[in-house]
Amino acid sequence: MFQEYDVIVVGAGHAGCEAAAAAANMGSKVLLATMNMNTIAQMSCNPAMGGVAKGQIVREIDALGGYSGIITDKSMIQFRMLNRSKGPAMWSPRAQSDRMRFAEEWRLALEATPNVDFWQEMITGLIVEGQRVTGVKTSLGLEIKAKAVILTNGTFLNGLIHIGEKQFGGGRSGERAAKGITEVLIDLGFEAGRMKTGTPPRVDGRSLDYSKMEEQFGDEEPGKFSYMKTKPLQKQRSCWITYTNTDVHDVLQTGFDQSPMFNGRIKGLGPRYCPSIEDKINRFAERDRHQIFVEPEGWDTVEVYVNGFSTSLPEDVQYKAMQLIPGFEKAKMFRPGYAIEYDFFPPTQLNLTLETKLIQNLYFAGQINGTTGYEEAACQGLMAGINAHLKINEKEPLVLKRSEAYIGVLIDDLINKGTNEPYRMFTSRAEFRLLLRQDNADLRLTPIAHEIGLATEERYQLTIEKMHGTKTLINDLKQKKYKPADINPKLAAIDSAPVKDKSSLYQLLKRPDLKLSSFEQLDDTFASYREKIAPEVQHQAEIQVKYETYIQREQENSEKLANLDNKKINPEFDYQKITALSAEAREKLLKVKPTTLGQASRISGVTPADVSILMVYLAK
Incomplete structure (x- = not known):
């Protein structure tokens, strides 16, 4: 009845949808299994995408070739850029969505993806041969073979809904819980836990x-999420x-x-x-x-x-x-409103690719890993889908660094620190947030996605155009220079301080009180010049010029971190041999099995002194 699939994705929430789309668009034959075809990409909680740090994640998903940004743009009813009063590292896009249209657009997008098949039934077990997953078992007793399996079960694993003193099984209001998977995973040696989340009444x-309320309008000039x-x-x-x-x-x-x-x-x-x-x-x-x-x-x-x-x-x-x-x-x-309890699996049991350490070719993504939020789930699904495809095709995995993406921060946090409460992304979690802005996710990530075969040629060319346009504009600003006698009267007219030496527009743009639009009052030809330049190019150039010193400093710090990440460690390294390490460090290192010194340094309980000892030992 079934062919052997390259990838089976269990669950069709935000993580499952992105996982299926990513693996399929890279060339894998994918089966998306869900208990209900009518609730694909259901917004179980609030009807919104993005927000502080979460908006950056949606931009990153889009830059990599995922669908969440495009779907959000097609179904939003309001757009706001949050934190505009702060620096650009804090600007975060947020969209209010049409709940029904969001789910509909996702289903239509998946149905239009040629390599995706669908199956509506509860998945109750896994087929494991040796230490490798080879398929899934269904509630009807069917066995479906696959080279890789991605579990994105959300809040459905043994889900229990609470309203006051009443409680009943369910993965979401009106939907039954998923049974069987937790027990199978525990039998395989996985550690499980329980988390809870809640939702308000609908009126x-x-x-x-x-x-009697305050009206909250969208932006006068609404933006969007996708770079397409x-x-x-x-x-x-x-x-x-x-x-x-x-x-x-x-x-x-x-x-x-x-x-x-x-x-x-x-x-x-x-x-x-x-x-x-x-x-x-x-x-x-x-x-x-x-x-x-x-x-x-x-x-x-x-x-x-x-x-x-x-x-x-x-x-x-x-x-x-x-x-x-x-x-x-x-x-x-x-x-x-109600609360729901569900099973999760501490994410320290995963590699940075989101593949489990115990069972090869088995991946976990979304709330099964202890996260909360559509955006956090979607980006994990995307990365699991990418890495499952790369693994079965014997290609190098894609692991994003903390200095490359919020997605990299999220996964690094989960794998190295674990979580005993639902993990949510914040800008404060990223030490390089000025590099990880929402406006430059395409410049950071689209070339990577194009190289692995996920970002389309059209998307890649749009990024290259933006990259070249920004560079050209910055160079033009450097070339446009004025003598103090010519420029100072015009600066005085717009209440900006005079210059003492010949100055370029590039130097003037570094001033907090001046923008690119200000230059139309300094140079009669600038308005016609600016009309020919795309708004996103102007925006990008302005940020790069104004924050150049800070950006350079963060890049230097990220390179120092990269030096540690370049020092490889054999995952099977025996830390018990290094008696100089603290007992806690040995215990945590043996559990996480880091692949680089940088990863080891970010494990909770591993001190800088432990890292120094490791560095000396590895140098030998």
């Missing part, structure tokens, strides 16, 4: 009074902001004794940076209000997502408290 937007020529938004839908109050908190607290989080029924750890409303009230008792974002679910639906009100309290307590929020006095609930 009928027609029952809300928006006059997707269409920017022509119209946008607003979001809204309101607040809880002490009356809301008092009602919520009446249900705390029935809360699965407080009475011990939930064992798994929840996301620190996306806490439930009851957790916020408990942890931040001094605050008398918390922000609530009221987010439309799409262009045409009346369903609204109540961001900031995630809860697993009894549904009657949720409803009573919610109606005390300004604007929600007559709110009608579509479905209550």
